[in-house]
Amino acid sequence: MIGSSIIKQFVVNLKNKIQYGLTDQECIEGIEEICSFFGIPVPVLIQNVTNDPDGCTCVINKDRSTLHDDILHYNLKELKSLGVSEKLGFMAVMTHECAHRVFQDYSFPGPDNGQWEKEMVADYFMGIKIGLSGWDVAPVINALARANGAGSHPVGKVREEYIRYGMFEARRHIIQRRKGTIQEYLDLFLEYRRTHYKELREAELKIY
């Protein structure tokens, strides 16, 4: 029985690798690396929902006061449409998802209880990680830059702006030979948003 389940897992992994460029093993390792970047525990449950027609790549925060009950879903088919076809692109998106875990209990400024800001800070931390690690994940950034805005997510132009601002701050820290804390990076995000609010408001007004 054990032998047949190992073979079954091997076949699933091979299929995923051929179709989506990633095995479950690589996905889990990638998520672990991102959790260690943020200094947070690995989600209690990580589920590959690629074969679920309603399955989306998302974090489910049950009790927002704890990081110890978070569930993480990933859908490789959906991620492929976002330009993810290898581990670095996957980890970039997982940085976004794990930022939602880190800030699940944080009150951001902005309309609709800071709904766009919650996404912007996640994109910004994606940029920080891309910049600090020197990843080339242009297909992912380009796909997000093309996104249509909605109440739930900012327009692509704003998403790209915050990813690139994160990359800029990461490079600045590398030049200064120091790694910022999550709090320092958050403060920089809030300051950037405050000083660039006029452009953001123009984009928001088209949706809200």
Ligand SMILES: [Zn+2]
């Ligand atoms: Zn998000």
